[in-house]
Amino acid sequence: MALQAIAFYLMAxxxxxxxxxxxxxxxxxxxxxxxxLSFFSAAGLFVLMGAEFIxxxxxxxxxxAVAVLFLFVVMMLDVDFAALRQGFARYMPLGLLIxxxxxxxxxxxxxxxxxxxxxxxxxxPMASGAGSALSxxxxxxxxxxxxxxxxxxxxxxxxxxxxxxxxxxxxxxKPGVRRQVIMDQVLRTPKTGMRITNLKPGEGIxx
Amino acid sequence: MAEFWSSPIGWTIITVAHILAVTVVxxxxxxxxxxxxxxxxxxVQARKGPNVVGPFGLLQSFADLGKxxxxxxxxxxxxDKAVYLLAPLISVxxxxxxxxxxxxxxxxxxxxxxxxxLYLFAVSSMGVYGxxxxxxxxxxxxPFLGSLRSAAQMVSYEVSIGFVIIxxxxxxxxxxxxxxxxxQEGGFWHWFMxxxxxxxxxxxxxxxIMFPMGVIFFISGLAETNRPPFDLPxxxxxxxxxxxxEYGSTPYMLFYLAETANIVLMSGLMAVLFLGGWNAxxxxxxxxxxxxxxxxxxxxxxxAAKTFFVFFMNAMVRSIVPRYRYDxxxxxxxxxxxxxxxxxxxxxxxxxxxxxxxx
Numbered sequence: 001m002a003l004q005a006i007a008f009y010l011m012a013x014x015x016x017x018x019x020x021x022x023x024x025x026x027x028x029x030x031x032x033x034x035x036x037l038s039f040f041s042a043a044g045l046f047v048l049m050g051a052e053f054i055x056x057x058x059x060x061x062x063x064x065a066v067a068v069l070f071l072f073v074v075m076m077l078d079v080d081f082a083a084l085r086q087g088f089a090r091y092m093p094l095g096l097l098i099x100x101x102x103x104x105x106x107x108x109x110x111x112x113x114x115x116x117x118x119x120x121x122x123x124x125p126m127a128s129g130a131g132s133a134l135s136x137x138x139x140x141x142x143x144x145x146x147x148x149x150x151x152x153x154x155x156x157x158x159x160x161x162x163x164x165x166x167x168x169x170x171x172x173x174k175p176g177v178r179r180q181v182i183m184d185q186v187l188r189t190p191k192t193g194m195r196i197t198n199l200k201p202g203e204g205i206x207x
Numbered sequence: 208m209a210e211f212w213s214s215p216i217g218w219t220i221i222t223v224a225h226i227l228a229v230t231v232v233x234x235x236x237x238x239x240x241x242x243x244x245x246x247x248x249x250x251v252q253a254r255k256g257p258n259v260v261g262p263f264g265l266l267q268s269f270a271d272l273g274k275x276x277x278x279x280x281x282x283x284x285x286x287d288k289a290v291y292l293l294a295p296l297i298s299v300x301x302x303x304x305x306x307x308x309x310x311x312x313x314x315x316x317x318x319x320x321x322x323x324x325l326y327l328f329a330v331s332s333m334g335v336y337g338x339x340x341x342x343x344x345x346x347x348x349x350p351f352l353g354s355l356r357s358a359a360q361m362v363s364y365e366v367s368i369g370f371v372i373i374x375x376x377x378x379x380x381x382x383x384x385x386x387x388x389x390x391q392e393g394g395f396w397h398w399f400m401x402x403x404x405x406x407x408x409x410x411x412x413x414x415x416i417m418f419p420m421g422v423i424f425f426i427s428g429l430a431e432t433n434r435p436p437f438d439l440p441x442x443x444x445x446x447x448x449x450x451x452x453e454y455g456s457t458p459y460m461l462f463y464l465a466e467t468a469n470i471v472l473m474s475g476l477m478a479v480l481f482l483g484g485w486n487a488x489x490x491x492x493x494x495x496x497x498x499x500x501x502x503x504x505x506x507x508x509x510x511a512a513k514t515f516f517v518f519f520m521n522a523m524v525r526s527i528v529p530r531y532r533y534d535x536x537x538x539x540x541x542x543x544x545x546x547x548x549x550x551x552x553x554x555x556x557x558x559x560x561x562x563x564x565x566x
Contacts, residue, residue, distance in 0.1 A: 003215045029343060033290070036336070056325035064332030064365070068339070068358055075343050075351075135321045137382060182538070 004048060011044040028074045036067045053136035225317045229306055237467050238268035244467075244522050251526035275460035283345060283453050290344035295454070295461035298337025302468035305330040309475055310385045312485050312506035314499075323384035324372055327476060328365075331431065334469060335361045338433075338440065338450050341462065345453035353449025356533065357433060357440035363540040364430040370548035371424045374417065374555045375480045378404045388484035395488040400481040409562050416551050421481040423544050425517070428473035429524060430540065432466065436528040437536055471514065474521060478513035485510040 018038035025031045039062045046055035211217045249256025257264035308323040310316045335358050342354020379387040390404050397403045400421045402413030430437040441449030451462050485506030494502050
């Protein structure tokens with residue numbers, strides 16, 4: 001168990017330190033990179049808890065997709081560092097207030113969970129180590145598609161709405177743009193693609 | 208002695224030894240894979256290819272290695288030094304780390320985890336960071352454009368790869384790569400390429416779905432590893448060398464190494480998911496009488512043979528097919544592969560429910 005303890009403290013320290021660097025880094029791109037590191041070590045913590053499925057999903061979804069888009073956007077932006085720093089003193093109290101609230105909520109939640117357990121009705125849903133016949137993914141699948149099917153579907157609908165909203169907001173049809181129609185190109189035959197005419201010398205093709 | 212090996216220290220030593228063995232063999236394989244790639248490329252163009260260093264030029268990759276190592280490392284003045292040097296390291300770490308779960312022979316994976324395939328998917332989706340960071344940290348136009356292209360391309364093709372993997376998971380009923388391989392035991396008609404699995408006599412009509420899925424996986428793998436005809440990120444006629452323009456010496460070699468390791472990984476994954484991994488293409492009841500190490504070698508032989516076969520196809524595509532245009536590449540990924548694989552997932556899932564077999 002000594003190995004697990006070492007791994008836990010190592011990854012927990014990296015998570016917290018990386019999280020601190022996200023806010024303290026001067027360059028926004030570095031911030032995003034620190035954020036990725038913190039996601040990654042959080043995934044490591046999930047593995048230690050025996051929740052390897054969630055850990056992998058965290059890496060696939062957050063590190064592999066969401067953070068890539070973050071990085072994209074931040075790299076493309078031409079950020080003026082001086083302007084970013086200007087309002088720091090003014091927004092400091094508000095930021096601190098929000099931080100205090102968040103911290104209080106987290107302490108409350110973790111105290112409750114430590115007292116009673118997060119999911120009491122399902123016995124040990126995340127454990128897939130020794131002694132448990134169910135693998136992680138199976139355990140999640142069993143409750144997700146039965147007990148929580150409505151929540152699952154509702155979450156899917158919310159995502160769908162968000163996706164359609166994003167498309168509607170950004171879709172623009174410019175008039176007069178010629179688009180490539182792949183179907184027409186594929187269906188083109190010598191008959192439709194060319195015309196054979198007899199030319200008399202000195203005359204062009206009359207259109 | 209057995210007690211010592213199960214103690215934390217012994218366990219650590221054994222695991223490190225496994226990792227070293229896999230890495231060394233992998234690096235040697237990559238050296239010869241690069242050589243083979245160049246030979247195939249040359250053969251298609253009626254050239255001789257590398258033939259000077261060593262017999263038949265076999266040691267060419269090692270000569271190249273020495274050349275890269277002794278060159279001077281030049282860091283561009285405007286570069287973000289830390290990120291610039293970190294990018295190739297991340298690339299190569301991820302590319303080698305992915306091999307931790309690869310079942311190269313019965314029981315020969317370094318780490319036999321339950322979510323092996325998700326792990327591979329996660330690691331390969333992180334591979335894009337090396338390229339983005341390298342392109343950005345170079346502080347130069349061509350690398351930046353190359354890395355943007357690469358990121359968009361890899362994110363797009365990952366989606367269809369994910370769906371193709373789901374069809375295989377549905378058939379195998381597990382995400383453990385060893386179990387997936389074991390489900391394809393007993394002859395090539397059990398391979399998932401042909402519908403297959405343990406219930407092949409029920410699932411054989413799925414060949415109509417799974418064979419195209421195999422092809423989609425192969426093509427998406429080409430795009431995911433930035434191989435020609437999808438090598439837009441390093442299209443030399445447009446972007447000089449894409450994200451690697453400002454790199455030289457050892458960092459460039461690391462990028463190159465990571466790229467090749469990823470190609471071999473994709474070939475190996477194709478072999479595991481669709482071609483039965485370490486299973487022979489015929490029923491193997493005779494293996495029960497063999498000692499364990501011989502069974503391992505038997506498996507390793509077939510795994511390697513399939514991986515090299517897929518790699519050979521990969522190299523042939525590289526030398527034969529002309530490069531795609533970028534908008535066509537995106538169209539292929541989003542408008543052709545994504546809907547096709549999505550429909551395939553629905554059909555395979557429906558088929559599994561309809562036939563009602565467990566697993």
